[in-house]
Amino acid sequence: YMPKDLNMAQLGQFMNKTFSGRLNEERIAPIRDKWKGKLVLKGVASEEDVEMAIRLGFDGVIVSNHGGRQLDAGQSAIASLHPIVEKYKGQIKVMMDSGIRSGVDVARTLASGADFTFLGRTFMYSVAALGNQGGNHAISLLKIQLQQVMEQVCCERVEDFPNHLIK
Numbered sequence: 001y002m003p004k005d006l007n008m009a010q011l012g013q014f015m016n017k018t019f020s021g022r023l024n025e026e027r028i029a030p031i032r033d034k035w036k037g038k039l040v041l042k043g044v045a046s047e048e049d050v051e052m053a054i055r056l057g058f059d060g061v062i063v064s065n066h067g068g069r070q071l072d073a074g075q076s077a078i079a080s081l082h083p084i085v086e087k088y089k090g091q092i093k094v095m096m097d098s099g100i101r102s103g104v105d106v107a108r109t110l111a112s113g114a115d116f117t118f119l120g121r122t123f124m125y126s127v128a129a130l131g132n133q134g135g136n137h138a139i140s141l142l143k144i145q146l147q148q149v150m151e152q153v154c155c156e157r158v159e160d161f162p163n164h165l166i167k
Contacts, residue, residue: 025052032056042097045080050088060093062118078112085113103145110158111165 006014023043032039041053042062053061063081065074077098085094096109097118109117122142126134150156155164 025056028052029056032058040093040095044084045075045077047083047087050084050092050094054088054092058092060095060115061088062095062097063114064097066098078109081109081112081114089113103142103147104149106142106146107149107158107161107165111161113162 028041038059039057040060040062041049041058042064043066044050044053044061044063045065050061061084063077063084065077065080077096081094081096088094093115094113095116095118096112096114097120100106100109100117100119101122106117106119119138119142123135123138126138128134130137146158149165150158153161153164155161
């Protein structure tokens with residue numbers, strides 16, 4: 001997606017130009033028009049973002065503050081998730097990324113109404129520490145942690161977390 005043979009200064013300028021400004025319907029609609037497959041919008045933080053995604057025919061949204069990297073003073077993703085789930089659950093898939101590091105965090109996020117969660121740093125750290133086996137080790141730990149939470153709150157299926165963990 002970027003020109004070949006850029007030096008680091010040129011790459012920085014390219015990235016600033018390409019990723020500057022807020023995404024809006026005018027910038028997103030052409031992507032939806034060209035791509036006929038499933039499409040989700042990541043970086044959603046407000047009801048207005050979800051309404052735009054629905055208008056444009058997106059299949060899902062990923063509530064995310066990008067790990068606080070772009071704006072560390074922004075609201076946490078879980079705080080953004082609650083009103084979005086309350087208003088839009090069932091109309092569009094609502095997923096969450098940001099701040100999820102453990103099986104317990106996965107449980108909290110699902111209990112808060114997300115349909116799915118994403119983890120990034122957990123796997124990066126595991127691979128950095130353990131090489132090729134790091135990813136498998138992370139998955140193993142996440143499964144154990146999630147199972148322990150399920151057993152502690154007497155929840156048989158992850159879909160039932162909202163009835164068992166957070167009300």
